[in-house]
Amino acid sequence: MKLRETKDGSWTLxxxxxxxxxxxxxxxxxxxxxxxGDMGLMPAFERQQEGALRVLEVGFGTGLNVLDVWLxxxxxxxxxxxxxxxxxxLDWKDVExxxxxxxxxxxxxxxxxxxxxxxxxxxxxxxTRLQTGVFEADLEEAVYxxxxxxxxxxxxQPELWTPAAMDRMRLALKPGGQLVTYCAxxxxxxxxxxxxxxxxxxxxxxxxxxxxxxTKVHNPEGKLNVRVYMVLTSTNDQGQEEVLVSYERLPMxxxxxxxxxxxxxxxxPTACLRREALExxxxxxxxxxxxxxxxxxxxxxxxxxxxxxxxxxxxxxxxEVAFVDDGxxxxxxxxxxxxxxxxxxxxxVSELKxxxxxxxxxxxxxxxxxxxxxx
Numbered sequence: 001m002k003l004r005e006t007k008d009g010s011w012t013l014x015x016x017x018x019x020x021x022x023x024x025x026x027x028x029x030x031x032x033x034x035x036x037g038d039m040g041l042m043p044a045f046e047r048q049q050e051g052a053l054r055v056l057e058v059g060f061g062t063g064l065n066v067l068d069v070w071l072x073x074x075x076x077x078x079x080x081x082x083x084x085x086x087x088x089x090l091d092w093k094d095v096e097x098x099x100x101x102x103x104x105x106x107x108x109x110x111x112x113x114x115x116x117x118x119x120x121x122x123x124x125x126x127x128t129r130l131q132t133g134v135f136e137a138d139l140e141e142a143v144y145x146x147x148x149x150x151x152x153x154x155x156x157q158p159e160l161w162t163p164a165a166m167d168r169m170r171l172a173l174k175p176g177g178q179l180v181t182y183c184a185x186x187x188x189x190x191x192x193x194x195x196x197x198x199x200x201x202x203x204x205x206x207x208x209x210x211x212x213x214x215t216k217v218h219n220p221e222g223k224l225n226v227r228v229y230m231v232l233t234s235t236n237d238q239g240q241e242e243v244l245v246s247y248e249r250l251p252m253x254x255x256x257x258x259x260x261x262x263x264x265x266x267x268x269p270t271a272c273l274r275r276e277a278l279e280x281x282x283x284x285x286x287x288x289x290x291x292x293x294x295x296x297x298x299x300x301x302x303x304x305x306x307x308x309x310x311x312x313x314x315x316x317x318x319x320e321v322a323f324v325d326d327g328x329x330x331x332x333x334x335x336x337x338x339x340x341x342x343x344x345x346x347x348x349v350s351e352l353k354x355x356x357x358x359x360x361x362x363x364x365x366x367x368x369x370x371x372x373x374x375x
Contacts (some may be wrong), residue, residue: 001094008207011098013062013090018156022061026180026207027101030044030212031182032064034205039213040180041072044146047176052079052126054143056172058152058160060086062095065115067106073124081126082135083144087133092116104335134165139172141176147173149181154188161188166195166214175218184210193296218296227305228272229260229362230315231291231369233349242346246280247327249339252301253359258312258365259344269311277315280342288314292368294361303357309362310361313371 002014008027015022024031044053057065066082101108113120130137134151147169151160159165161183169179179192180201183203185215189212192199197214204211232244248261261278263272270287272354277285291312301304328345330336337343354363354370 003097010064010100010103011096013094015152018152020152022154023064024205024207027205028064028307029204030040031207032068035180035211036065036070036150037072039202039211040146040148040178043071045076045078045179047345048145052081054145054174055080055148056139056144056146056169057082057084057148057150058169059148059152060084060114060136061087061150062090062098062100062350064100064147064152066114066125067100067104067111067128070106070110070120070125070127071104074128082128084127085132085134085137086129086130087136089118089131089133097148108333110226128257130262134160134168135201137168139168142174143170144172145174145177146308147177147179149179153183154185157299161185161191163191163194166192166197167374169214170197170216171215172196175216178214179214180207180211182210182211185214185217188212189197196297198297212233214338219305220305222307223298226263226269226311227267227308227361228262228263228276228313229258229365230273230277230285230287230312231258231312231365232285232315232317234317234346237344241349243349243352244325244344245347245352246342246344247329247337249299249332249335249337251339252358254329254337255361256329256356257362258357262310270313273313273315281317281323281344284318285315286318288316290314292365294333298359298361308361310359310365312365314360314369365368 004012004014006012006025006028008030010029012021012023012028023100069082095115101111110120111194114127120127151157154161160189189199192214198217199212200215201210204215218288225324232241246253246257261276273287291314294310298308300308323344325346327345331343354366357366
């Protein structure tokens with residue numbers, strides 16, 4: 001282990017086998033205070049005004065995050081129960097030279113006991129270090145108020161930033177609980193969303209523009225809205241493959257989407273799609289293979305209490321086109337289409353890009369369909 005002074009005067013360690021530092025070189029103490037204290041612990045104190053706060057830390061490392069928790073809990077006269085996962089604990093001889101007691105104001109015996117005994121308990125902090133990893137830990141459901149996710153960066157430990165890892169974190173959090181991490185990579189954000197988190201990019205610590213805070217959304221009044229859509233393709237007179245889209249004028253403006261609609265009581269998804277075809281196209285379709293099911297939660301654009309699960313199937317017309325199919329997006333922006341009505345039209349498969357769809361579920365489905373065609 002090699003010592004490295006960071007820009008705010010605090011020290012960190014370099015781990016040679018992974019070629020990583022335990023903290024940001026822009027400021028070890030500053031990073032800890034901002035990411036896990038200001039953006040993690042303090043909002044949790046505000047959410048839960050009484051009783052002990054439960055914290056799960058992934059990556060005890062040098063113990064700097066826990067020292068900050070002890071300070072804040074002591075100052076706020078609060079109680080914190082903190083479990084820290086650390087499969088590879090450092091030796092006290094490696095961390096003693098960091099001199100964190102002097103840097104933070106936490107008494108040396110507390111910091112030393114955390115490393116040598118793996119525990120500490122007083123009226124403000126009950127700390128336990130568990131020598132286990134994310135996937136080996138015996139995590140109970142809905143126990144923790146906040147997670148400090150302080151694993152090494154994805155380049156060094158990619159397995160700890162996957163949807164499977166985030167599934168375990170979400171399981172362990174109470175409804176409304178939050179996970180905070182210094183990492184702001186797009187792949188990490190998408191892994192969190194796939195696990196069911198609502199993810200916000202928030203201001204990062206010194207040297208980083210952003211960090212991530214993921215919330216286990218809790219909405220007792222919420223309802224699940226299942227919607228089924230068709231990816232219906234055809235070949236035009238020039239031999240080009242086209243896909244049918246729906247142009248609709250909705251309260252949020254003109255949109256392009258796939259034809260389809262909401263699942264009704266008693267219907268399965270294919271029955272829903274056949275009914276929607278009769279309503280919107282005026283003729284039946286043959287429902288084909290499943291294309292895509294939403295991989296993450298989508299909040300309805302019409303009602304924030306509705307979570308949308310979108311299912312997309314391939315479909316084919318029975319017979320020739322029997323509906324008006326000359327719609328364009330300009331029809332809804334130009335208000336030729338009345339509110340909540342539609343016009344159907346065709347787009348060339350070779351030219352249609354996912355980002356042209358208004359709804360994220362349609363963008364996901366079109367990407368999935370294109371990937372299927374390339375295989």
